Amino acid sequence: MARRILVVGGGPAGTFAAMAARKQDPTAEVTLLTREPFEPYEKPPLSKAVLVGDVAPADALIAGPGGVAAHAVALDTCADCMAIDRADRAIVLGDGRRLRYDALVIATGALPREIPLLPIGTPRVHYLRTCADALALKAQLRACRNLLVVGGGLIGLEVAASAATLGVNVTVLEVASRILARVCDEETGAAVHAAHARRGVDIRVRTVLASAAPLPDGRIEAITGAGDRIAADLVVVGTGSRPDEALAAAAGLLTNDGVVVDAQCRTSDFYIYAAGDAVRFPGPDGLVRLENWRHAQDQGMVAGRNAAGGSETYATVPSFWSEQYDLYIQGIGWPIQGGTRVHRAFGGDAMLVFDVVDGRVAGAMGINAQRDLAMARRLIERRIQVDAAELADPATPLAALLKRS
Numbered sequence: 501m502a503r504r505i506l507v508v509g510g511g512p513a514g515t516f517a518a519m520a521a522r523k524q525d526p527t528a529e530v531t532l533l534t535r536e537p538f539e540p541y542e543k544p545p546l547s548k549a550v551l552v553g554d555v556a557p558a559d560a561l562i563a564g565p566g567g568v569a570a571h572a573v574a575l576d577t578c579a580d581c582m583a584i585d586r587a588d589r590a591i592v593l594g595d596g597r598r599l600r601y602d603a604l605v606i607a608t609g610a611l612p613r614e615i616p617l618l619p620i621g622t623p624r625v626h627y628l629r630t631c632a633d634a635l636a637l638k639a640q641l642r643a644c645r646n647l648l649v650v651g652g653g654l655i656g657l658e659v660a661a662s663a664a665t666l667g668v669n670v671t672v673l674e675v676a677s678r679i680l681a682r683v684c685d686e687e688t689g690a691a692v693h694a695a696h697a698r699r700g701v702d703i704r705v706r707t708v709l710a711s712a713a714p715l716p717d718g719r720i721e722a723i724t725g726a727g728d729r730i731a732a733d734l735v736v737v738g739t740g741s742r743p744d745e746a747l748a749a750a751a752g753l754l755t756n757d758g759v760v761v762d763a764q765c766r767t768s769d770f771y772i773y774a775a776g777d778a779v780r781f782p783g784p785d786g787l788v789r790l791e792n793w794r795h796a797q798d799q800g801m802v803a804g805r806n807a808a809g810g811s812e813t814y815a816t817v818p819s820f821w822s823e824q825y826d827l828y829i830q831g832i833g834w835p836i837q838g839g840t841r842v843h844r845a846f847g848g849d850a851m852l853v854f855d856v857v858d859g860r861v862a863g864a865m866g867i868n869a870q871r872d873l874a875m876a877r878r879l880i881e882r883r884i885q886v887d888a889a890e891l892a893d894p895a896t897p898l899a900a901l902l903k904r905s
């Protein structure tokens with residue numbers, strides 16, 4: 501009998517898991533379940549091209565133009581998975597159906613981290629995770645003159661850049677001493693900050709939101725910890741995300757701020773795998789959680805192949821990208837302590853910084869340096885010995901350093 505594989509969650513982790521499972525075992529019956537009514541779409545454009553342009557989420561399908569059907573995967577939309585019956589190896593859907601599995605992949609992703617002062621559902625307050633969220637924000641941005649963004653992380657700043665491009669006045673509140681503190685080094689963060697300032701975005705660091713209340717005309721008045729008052733037509737909250745582990749936790753799977761998996765993406769149940777933003781997995785220094793597209797794709801593929809009989813290990817060099825104005829910001833590598841910083845001297849708005857440990861590149865962060873960063877990934881993955889002077893010299897192609905290995 502054909503192996504039945506169910507995948508819960510229509511983000512990149514679930515979609516790539518389903519496609520990889522079917523490729524691993526072409527006789528398997530693979531079904532991708534998503535609670536949304538559409539073919540799985542990419543989330544990165546939601547804070548960028550969807551807000552500023554005519555791009556619709558349906559223009560960027562994760563599985564490509566033919567959708568998952570082109571990869572022999574069945575798609576079940578509006579399928580809200582309510583429970584996992586582990587004893588019977590079945591999932592229970594909101595419409596009452598029970599679907600049995602031989603192997604299950606959980607890829608339920610993450611949810612926005614809500615702040616009590618501005619609960620989800622408050623009029624004129626937006627959180628951004630789904631296509632519906634992006635389209636609601638886009639519709640209201642048209643008539644918005646003053647936007648307040650709470651949180652100077654990647655999503656908040658991408659929305660700030662999109663809104664500023666549309667001519668909206670934007671204020672960003674960031675509680676830390678600098679923006680992008682969780683993802684970027686100080687120098688890269690400062691370059692991004694300067695790009696926003698040049699477009700008139702008012703970024704206020706070391707600033708907490710102390711209160712928020714509606715004004716008589718419907719706008720929202722925010723008061724900062726320092727007592728400054730900001731009247732905003734709209735507020736976007738970008739204060740991070742938390743793993744959507746409810747389904748796994750209710751089924752008694754091991755969770756710890758994320759569904760805990762081993763190096764082969766297997767949960768505490770032999771028949772259940774998990775991948776993506778929802779997951780905590782073994783990193784170089786213990787269990788970690790990552791929230792980026794590439795991780796979701798790569799870990800999803802490993803989980804899918806293993807659910808279909810494979811026995812692969814997921815080992816990754818994490819990376820992220822962000823687009824703000826004409827800046828393409830990228831970071832690669834695990835956070836490290838005590839490395840040597842090497843700057844590759846570019847001109848213009850491009851920059852590239854390496855972290856070198858014991859003569860090897862351990863991390864790289866750059867702006868508008870895509871080609872070099874692709875090479876830097878290979879230098880990191882292959883643990884190649886490098887010469888700091890050559891790394892710093894833009895006349896030495898990084899490809900040449902790769903060839904020397």
Ligand SMILES: Cc1cc2nc3c(=O)[nH]c(=O)nc-3n(C[C@H](O)[C@H](O)[C@H](O)COP(=O)(O)OP(=O)(O)OC[C@H]3O[C@@H](n4cnc5c(N)ncnc54)[C@H](O)[C@@H]3O)c2cc1C
Pocket residue numbers: 508509510511512513514533534535536543544545546547579580581582607608609610628629630655744747775776777778791792793794796819820821822823
């Ligand atoms: C606006 C935005 C912009 C981003 N931009 C970038 C970027 O530029 N670069 C980058 O590297 N990363 C970016 N990311 C992050 C990246 O998109 C995520 O890391 C990635 O989507 C995680 O994939 P995932 O499959 O684990 O989870 P998700 O994409 O969150 O997908 C999980 C899916 O599971 C569904 N689901 C959950 N529970 C159930 C259930 N019980 N039943 C059925 N379905 C369920 C959810 O509805 C959701 O569709 C961005 C994210 C957002 C929100």
